[in-house]
Amino acid sequence: MNLTEWIISIMEQLGYLGIALLMFLDNVFPPIPSEIIMPSAGYSASQGQLTLLGVIIAGCFGSLLAAAFLYWIGYQFKHEGIFRFIDRYGKYLFIKSEDVKKSLGWFEHYGHRIVFFGRMIPAVRSLISIPAGMSHMPFWKFMFYSSLGTIIWTTFLACVGFYFGENQQLMQQIFSKVSDVIIVIVVLLIGWIVYRRQLRKMKN
Template sequence: MSEWIVNMMTSLGYLGIGLLMFLENLFPPIPSELIMPLAGFTVQQGKMNFGYAVLAGIIGTMLGAFPWYYLGKLLGEARLQALADRYGRWLGISGHDISKVCTWFNRYGNRAVFFGRLVPGIRTLISIPAGISAMPIIPFVLYSTIGTTLWVLLLTGAGYLLAEKYTLVDDYLGPVSKFVLLALVLGFLIWVGLRQWSRRAS
């Protein structure tokens, strides 16, 4: 993976950064924690401009956020409620549960999108509930861009400072991403188990 990322960035330059960050949003196993620190190292070598590298990363990330957003919007709250009412009993999920989640997101959506863009493992997926809840596109783009800018700046700056040791960023943040995803899955399974237990008890 790392060799492919290096080859892509070496051959395509800023376009490579944008393309890699776009793909990273569609396929989370491609790590931004490696892409942007490599860009920072390349800047440190004098082969790229820091501002342009960051801009390419932001544009690629934002373009990659739209497919997930519109997938969520295509599914929609009403359709998910209908699916949950029809099939959700196997997981202990109802249309009312979906409605509560969407209500929560409507209340905290701006903050959820902003902070979600800063959390490995969530930053890609946060576009889906934004779309499901029909978050207006302007706030979605605004808060996504702010969060993404901070994330890209952090990674690029770290790569610039670490130079040849830029892979340390991925070494430390990569496990965090896996831990967050595992915690989300376990949290969901525990929530489902507790709901089924409470229903049987009642």
């Protein structure tokens, strides 16, 4: 049984609870991608097995629950302890301490907006929550930005599966183009932030 078949079997057995569980794992365990989970759930909704709204709500709930959990870890524990834990056990979650350090650097340099866009970028969404907690970003603000990004991305994936689920090639083309657009937007945003900071320094 491959990964896609396993994901579909979980959803068939557990329904909305299975979707929420899988999206929780997507955020904690990156090799389980939302790009398979939500389109598959959306396709199931198009076949009448689930509802599209229910799929979206379940996906958002699981994703945000995982984000809050990872934020709590980053908030509660000292930096050294987190990095030691990741060095020892991160390989089982496909996470490296260097990746978390990079995410922490992005967060501290580019502000809270990286949380919003990070929820829509594979792998990044699994990493950005811990640095947000480590930086003691206000929880309500973290959840606000996380919710916006999560709702947009989860809804998009579910709708792609709902309307184009029978055309796998077209779905892959859509995901590829959208991912490229999001990355370009993030790069432009970072460039704009750096440019504004340089202007402030020059004025001062």
